[in-house]
Amino acid sequence: MSSEPISFSAESYFATQLPPPTLEHDIAGVRSFISRQQASGRNVVLVTSGGTTVPLELNVVRFLDNFSAGTRGATSAEYFLKSGYAVIFMHRQFSLQPFSRHYSHSTNPFLDFLEIDGISSTSSPPSESPPSESPPSESPPSSDPQITVTPSKRTHLLQVLTAYKQVHASETLHTLTFVTVNDYLWLLRAVSQELSVLNRKAMYYLAAAVSDFFLPRQKMSEHKIQSGKGSLHIEMDQVPKILKPMVDEWTRNGYIVSFKLETDPALLIPKARTSLERYGHQVVIGNDLNRRKFEVVFVERKTKTKNASGQDEFEENWLKIDLSKDKEKEIEEDIVRELVKRHEDWVRGGVLN
Ligand code: PMT
Numbered sequence: 001m002s003s004e005p006i007s008f009s010a011e012s013y014f015a016t017q018l019p020p021p022t023l024e025h026d027i028a029g030v031r032s033f034i035s036r037q038q039a040s041g042r043n044v045v046l047v048t049s050g051g052t053t054v055p056l057e058l059n060v061v062r063f064l065d066n067f068s069a070g071t072r073g074a075t076s077a078e079y080f081l082k083s084g085y086a087v088i089f090m091h092r093q094f095s096l097q098p099f100s101r102h103y104s105h106s107t108n109p110f111l112d113f114l115e116i117d118g119i120s121s122t123s124s125p126p127s128e129s130p131p132s133e134s135p136p137s138e139s140p141p142s143s144d145p146q147i148t149v150t151p152s153k154r155t156h157l158l159q160v161l162t163a164y165k166q167v168h169a170s171e172t173l174h175t176l177t178f179v180t181v182n183d184y185l186w187l188l189r190a191v192s193q194e195l196s197v198l199n200r201k202a203m204y205y206l207a208a209a210v211s212d213f214f215l216p217r218q219k220m221s222e223h224k225i226q227s228g229k230g231s232l233h234i235e236m237d238q239v240p241k242i243l244k245p246m247v248d249e250w251t252r253n254g255y256i257v258s259f260k261l262e263t264d265p266a267l268l269i270p271k272a273r274t275s276l277e278r279y280g281h282q283v284v285i286g287n288d289l290n291r292r293k294f295e296v297v298f299v300e301r302k303t304k305t306k307n308a309s310g311q312d313e314f315e316e317n318w319l320k321i322d323l324s325k326d327k328e329k330e331i332e333e334d335i336v337r338e339l340v341k342r343h344e345d346w347v348r349g350g351v352l353n
Contacts, residue, residue: 008216008237010245013185017217020183026176027190030088033174034194037086042172043201043343045085046191048208049073050092052181056215056234061224063180068209070095072259072292072332076205077173078163079336085203086172088195090187092208093177099164102156113153117146181211181239188242192250200347202254203339204246209261214239243279255346256281257339260299263289272299273314283342285335294331295320298338 008016037044050073051066074096077087081098089098096104103110149157167173176191178184195202213236225232243258258281260272265288272284276299286297295318302313319334 008240010189010240010242013240014189017182017185019186020178023186023190026187027194030174030176030191030194033086033088033171034197036171038198040086042084042086043203043347044088044195044198045080045203045205046088046090046195047073047077047080047205048090048184048188049077050095050178051209052092052184052211053179054181054211054214054236056220057224058217058220058222059224064211066209066211067289068092068095068207070097071101072287073205073207074098074101075330075332076207076336079330079333080205080340081167081172082163083336083340085340086174088174088176088191090176090178090184090191090208093179097175098173099160099167102160113150113157115148115150117148181214184208184210185239185242188246189250192246192254196250196252196254198254200253200255200349202251203343204251204254204256205339206243206256206258210239210242212239213237241279243275243281247279247281255339255343257283257285260284260286261289261292262286265291268297269299269316272297276301276314277312282346283339292331294323296331296335 034044049068050070051068053063053065055063070091073089073091075098077089077098080087087098091097102108103113176187178187192204195204215234215236219237243256247256258275258279260268260275262268262271268286268288272286275284282300284299286299288295298317298319300315300317302315307313317338319331319338321329321331321334323329
């Protein structure tokens with residue numbers, strides 16, 4: 001499967017790779033969502049979330065994946081909504097979503113929160129049930145069984161459900177899905193271009209884990225790769241760096257936040273600075289894979305100072321939470337609070353970069 005690597009610019013990428021079939025339909029929905037938010041004067045944030053796949057075959061059986069459960073994106077989206085933003089939530093299909101994330105099948109299976117009156121050993125039997133000598137856990141459900149929420153889970157569920165219903169009623173959350181890195185790139189470009197009508201009132205919060213390498217469709221096997229020929233060698237091409245055209249062409253004065261994921265802590269700040277220098281956006285949030293739930297670093301350009309050679313200077317601010325003191329605390333609450341402050345300055349035009 002090895003052939004000469006192709007060097008893709010963003011332009012040549014979009015000229016040679018096909019858009020996802022649902023793109024036009026998706027973007028029509030985004031357009032009407034944005035125009036409703038524009039009429040109401042809200043700020044809008046695009047949150048990207050989850051990992052992108054790289055298929056190895058056109059009729060895809062095998063693919064590579066990027067690590068991300070979607071926790072960062074889904075949690076942040078909730079805090080943006082709470083802060084009055086409208087949110088376009090562009091996420092990997094089946095990754096975590098705002099509100100429902102609290103009851104993910106792995107951490108909090110929702111069936112464990114429910115009881116059928118007359119069956120659970122923790123619920124009291126319904127008053128109309130006939131007296132029974134067997135314990136409640138063994139009694140059969142009545143012909144019209146009632147489902148209730150386990151008492152100890154009610155307060156939290158009520159909070160989540162209330163926020164969810166409010167967002168639903170105010171129509172401030174719009175959801176889009178991607179699977180492959182190709183879906184992601186096409187959607188990101190199209191949504192960014194639509195959102196650019198909001199100018200400074202738009203924020204772009206790029207928390208998705210984007211593959212750096214891919215297999216162009218021209219090099220993909222049509223059918224399932226056969227295993228009879230021994231080991232498999234695949235040479236992948238580099239995904240074009242999309243932050244550059246995003247800053248320079250697709251968005252207009254929007255406030256752009258990217259994430260930098262590293263596993264070597266020593267690389268985090270230098271790589272975040274390089275990203276800011278190279279792409280010219282507003283903030284890079286650095287996170288170490290193993291510490292990302294309790295510490296992140298904001299890397300930004302100092303707005304008023306340059307060094308002796310006239311180059312930008314950078315500053316770093318760490319956000320840390322102490323999970324031993326507060327197990328429920330979510331670092332995304334602090335990330336979003338900090339970003340909302342910075343974005344307010346940005347909207348007022350008070351930040352010079
Ligand atoms: O979902 P969780 O499990 O909670 O995990 C959250 C997270 C760790 C995935 C998230 O916080 C995070 O760090 N996301 C960014 C991961 C990533 O793609 O890092 P990177 O260093 O490969 O890319 C850095 C930036 O470059 C990203 O903002 C990306 O949008 C951008 N990029 C990436 C690829 C590409 N071809 N062009 C780009 O411009």
